[in-house]
Amino acid sequence: MAARLSLNDVNLHFGGVKVLQEVGFEVEPGSILGLVGPNGAGKTSLFNCISGHYQPSSGSITIDGTEAIRRSPAHLARLGLSRTFQHPALQLRATVLENVLLGGHIRLPGGPLEWALGLPRTARAEREIRAEALAMLDGAGLGWAAGLPADELSHGLHKGIELWRALLSRPSLLLLDEPAAGLSHGEVEQLITTVKQVRDERDITIIVVEHHMGLISALTDRVVVLDHGRKLMEGTAAEAQSDPRVIEAYIGKDAADDAA
Numbered sequence: 050m051a052a053r054l055s056l057n058d059v060n061l062h063f064g065g066v067k068v069l070q071e072v073g074f075e076v077e078p079g080s081i082l083g084l085v086g087p088n089g090a091g092k093t094s095l096f097n098c099i100s101g102h103y104q105p106s107s108g109s110i111t112i113d114g115t116e117a118i119r120r121s122p123a124h125l126a127r128l129g130l131s132r133t134f135q136h137p138a139l140q141l142r143a144t145v146l147e148n149v150l151l152g153g154h155i156r157l158p159g160g161p162l163e164w165a166l167g168l169p170r171t172a173r174a175e176r177e178i179r180a181e182a183l184a185m186l187d188g189a190g191l192g193w194a195a196g197l198p199a200d201e202l203s204h205g206l207h208k209g210i211e212l213w214r215a216l217l218s219r220p221s222l223l224l225l226d227e228p229a230a231g232l233s234h235g236e237v238e239q240l241i242t243t244v245k246q247v248r249d250e251r252d253i254t255i256i257v258v259e260h261h262m263g264l265i266s267a268l269t270d271r272v273v274v275l276d277h278g279r280k281l282m283e284g285t286a287a288e289a290q291s292d293p294r295v296i297e298a299y300i301g302k303d304a305a306d307d308a309a
């Protein structure tokens with residue numbers, strides 16, 4: 050079931066540096082939220098707080114009412130959270146299929162001892178997950194690449210492999226960190242189609258950090274704009290793009306005044 054995410058007064062400090070200040074918003078189950086803002090605004094840091102890679106200094110982040118702060122990324126994955134990274138985090142010497150299969154590990158029944166013993170129910174689950182991964186790759190037109198080492202593929206395909214890996218865990222909450230970075234125009238169009246299809250076919254809530262405003266406009270129901278670690282505004286992508294505070298944050302006050 051798609052997750053509800055709630056953030057309240059999230060603060061993140063590194064020494065004296067206030068990276069996030071009193072950030073709060075809600076993400077409705079089944080919606081796509083865009084997290085945007087200029088470089089250094091705190092978008093990836095906020096993702097890292099939600100996914101358990103950073104521990105906020107204070108505040109609350111709940112997934113379906115369960116407090117996510119001070120839980121490990123592995124624990125949050127079991128709560129249904131999955132993410133991709135700005136720079137794809139792949140095992141480059143492993144095959145494309147092996148990389149995608151890493152996402153399915155969370156679905157294996159039992160624990161390390163059962164996995165090592167290869168009990169029938171573990172073997173059965175592994176077969177099912179493998180078949181699903183291959184079907185995903187085939188469906189994405191990547192079946193031909195399943196047995197190739199990941200480092201033989203392009204950057205665009207690495208982004209795709211990360212997405213399929215994240216989806217193989219069957220998440221209820223998916224965080225996409227700059228999925229369009231470094232992609233060609235055609236690849237961005239394909240990505241938009243894929244994410245729309247994922248949202249239509251799966252019961253999933255998606256948050257996407259992205260500088261590509263075309264992608265944000267095409268995909269998101271709402272956006273939250275961050276600037277200097279604070280929430281600047283929240284609304285639709287069209288409202289954000291015409292908001293004078295957002296224009297000023299992106300191009301500076303003097304330029305915004307000149308443009309007015």
Ligand SMILES: Nc1ncnc2c1ncn2[C@@H]1O[C@H](COP(=O)(O)OP(=O)(O)OP(=O)(O)O)[C@@H](O)[C@H]1O
Pocket residue numbers: 063066068086087088089090091092093094095
């Ligand atoms: N581990 C850390 N230690 C100290 N400062 C950090 C750390 N992580 C992030 N920051 C600082 O937090 C601020 C926000 O960085 P962050 O990467 O979250 O911004 P962003 O909005 O994702 O930027 P971009 O769009 O360029 O990726 C930056 O000033 C960055 O230097």
